[in-house]
Amino acid sequence: MLFNYRYSGNSQVYSNATSAGISFAPDTHRDPTFFVGKLHKKIAFREAISALHDVVVSDLRFKPKDKTAYKEWAAQQESVWLAEYMNGYDRAAADTRIASISDELKKVNDEKDKVMGPFYKARKQYFDFLYQKDRDAWFVLDPVITVHPDEMFFECFSQDESTYGKLSASYNVFKEVNEFECGTTNIDYSAALYNEFQKIRDYKETDFRVDPGGFQVQTSQEELYHEVKIDLPDSWVRGFLQVSSAMTLPAATFDLHPMDVYNFCLWLRRFKEKAGPRSIRFKLEPGKPVRAVFEPWNHEIVCARSIYKGGQSREIRIWGRRRLLILERLIPIAKKFTVHLTGNGLPSFYVADLGDMQFTLGLSGWTANDWSRAGQFDLMAPRAIVDDSAKLKVFADLRTRWMAKPETIATATGLDKATVLGALGIYTQAGKVIFDLHTGMYRLRELSREPLPLESLRFANPLEAEASQLVQEKKVTLTEQDIPGVGLQLKGNVKGAQRVYHPVIVIDKDERLSEAHCDCNFYNTNKLYKGPCEHMLALRMTHAENNSAG
Numbered sequence: 001m002l003f004n005y006r007y008s009g010n011s012q013v014y015s016n017a018t019s020a021g022i023s024f025a026p027d028t029h030r031d032p033t034f035f036v037g038k039l040h041k042k043i044a045f046r047e048a049i050s051a052l053h054d055v056v057v058s059d060l061r062f063k064p065k066d067k068t069a070y071k072e073w074a075a076q077q078e079s080v081w082l083a084e085y086m087n088g089y090d091r092a093a094a095d096t097r098i099a100s101i102s103d104e105l106k107k108v109n110d111e112k113d114k115v116m117g118p119f120y121k122a123r124k125q126y127f128d129f130l131y132q133k134d135r136d137a138w139f140v141l142d143p144v145i146t147v148h149p150d151e152m153f154f155e156c157f158s159q160d161e162s163t164y165g166k167l168s169a170s171y172n173v174f175k176e177v178n179e180f181e182c183g184t185t186n187i188d189y190s191a192a193l194y195n196e197f198q199k200i201r202d203y204k205e206t207d208f209r210v211d212p213g214g215f216q217v218q219t220s221q222e223e224l225y226h227e228v229k230i231d232l233p234d235s236w237v238r239g240f241l242q243v244s245s246a247m248t249l250p251a252a253t254f255d256l257h258p259m260d261v262y263n264f265c266l267w268l269r270r271f272k273e274k275a276g277p278r279s280i281r282f283k284l285e286p287g288k289p290v291r292a293v294f295e296p297w298n299h300e301i302v303c304a305r306s307i308y309k310g311g312q313s314r315e316i317r318i319w320g321r322r323r324l325l326i327l328e329r330l331i332p333i334a335k336k337f338t339v340h341l342t343g344n345g346l347p348s349f350y351v352a353d354l355g356d357m358q359f360t361l362g363l364s365g366w367t368a369n370d371w372s373r374a375g376q377f378d379l380m381a382p383r384a385i386v387d388d389s390a391k392l393k394v395f396a397d398l399r400t401r402w403m404a405k406p407e408t409i410a411t412a413t414g415l416d417k418a419t420v421l422g423a424l425g426i427y428t429q430a431g432k433v434i435f436d437l438h439t440g441m442y443r444l445r446e447l448s449r450e451p452l453p454l455e456s457l458r459f460a461n462p463l464e465a466e467a468s469q470l471v472q473e474k475k476v477t478l479t480e481q482d483i484p485g486v487g488l489q490l491k492g493n494v495k496g497a498q499r500v501y502h503p504v505i506v507i508d509k510d511e512r513l514s515e516a517h518c519d520c521n522f523y524n525t526n527k528l529y530k531g532p533c534e535h536m537l538a539l540r541m542t543h544a545e546n547n548s549a550g
Helices: 042-056 068-083 090-143 192-199 234-246 258-270 321-335 387-401 404-412 416-431 462-472 521-526 534-547
Strands: 001-008 012-015 021-026 034-039 142-147 151-157 163-170 174-181 183-186 205-210 225-231 252-256 279-284 291-293 299-307 312-317 337-340 346-355 357-363 433-435 443-444 476-483 485-494 504-507 512-517
Touching: 012 192, 021 068, 042 151, 042 163, 042 321, 068 090, 151 234, 163 234, 163 321, 192 404, 234 357, 234 416, 252 258, 252 279, 252 299, 258 291, 258 299, 258 321, 258 337, 321 346, 321 357, 321 404, 387 404, 387 416, 387 443, 404 416, 462 534, 476 534, 485 534, 504 534, 512 534
Parallel strands: 021 205
Antiparallel strands: 001 225, 012 021, 034 174, 034 205, 142 151, 142 183, 151 163, 163 357, 252 337, 279 291, 279 312, 291 299, 337 346, 346 357, 433 443, 476 485, 485 504, 504 512
16 A cells, blocks of 8 residues: 655754754645644653654564575585595595695685675675665654644554554643644654654753644745655554554453553563463452463462452453563553453553553554464454445534544434444544544544545455355354363354355464364365465354354
């Protein structure tokens, strides 16, 4: 998906002995959105914006070791190994000859390293530079900044497409607000800004600007503008929308004391699991402290300062727990952390209360969203049926208010609450509206200047779309069986257009699809090399639907 941006200059952070300043360059292709003020709570803002940066650069995907150097050494040694192998008829003479050649080869290699050393060093610097430039390209959509009448908030999404971050700062964070214009824009952002953020100090007067000057007509200074084009993968945009949509789902909610979050992070820092399951099991009992069990050690941390106030006992497992380390920097300045768990293997959210700021960390079900986890559920699939006139009424009312609760919009438009919620859900999935977990309000926020191609983003591939259709048409029946030491086996019948298919899948302790087979043509042709077939996906979607309903 191609995104085009045009920035007036570059974002900058400057600092001297007595003052500092932050100036973000907005996208001038979008409607004018700007803000000018002076920071009041400088240290808290510095820590929060640094934590947001940790989300931006987060990439916990598996990275294989670089074996280039070993392969080069092995190629050089091949002739030596061959000579040693063939050294059967005159060992002494061959050893002497090998030693002589080895000495000569060592001298040649030493000379080569001496001559080629500057080249290798320059090449490494060049590739490091390219990596940095490529990584900065991901920052073009990160963060998105939105200015509202009561607050400003930044949003970003990680490189590995699994972690969402949102920093909301009310105007109490600023001691002086000179001018602002509400709206949403992308800002020019680079990795170098992070180091400059660290220079913010409490004793320095700090200006904060989303630069309004970029929207002034400057026909004679076009060279000051630079345009950026980036082709983001659909999966990145889909992940951003799915995690945002997950905020509207019903969830088990409880507060954690900062020291409880510190204990979680301490355990994750001290121990590294070597085998699954790699989950946290939250045990929630009304009126009792929250308990968290870290697997596979089954180590239980009792959060004595954090009492669960829900109405029923629940046990919820989450994966991808090492992403919680992003919260470490917020522990000293947080009053509490509010946790929202939507279900087993579903997205979870952690809202850090920083006083006049809130930091929301959203985590997808797993760090790696590869095909083995596919079909667990699709946030984009369920949609309410709302006629166009009702949707336009809801959006027009929200546009005049910028933020509102569904009850307020229902009263103003004369629509019932269910219709309003349905319309807001559609706009949330389209990237035009965001749900604020802290206030319970829906806020206007258009992720992209151009409408997003929602139909192409709805599913990861055509097979997921077909699986969703099979589930909606109630063509799937299944039976479940626990297999000790292996996991959960799902067997089922799926009614296709021509015949009935019989998929079988096994879900391991980490909720991964570890084994699967089906009697359809797609599986017989590709096995699992191209991922699961639509019948396997439909089986797992039905299992997830039954669990959420239960």
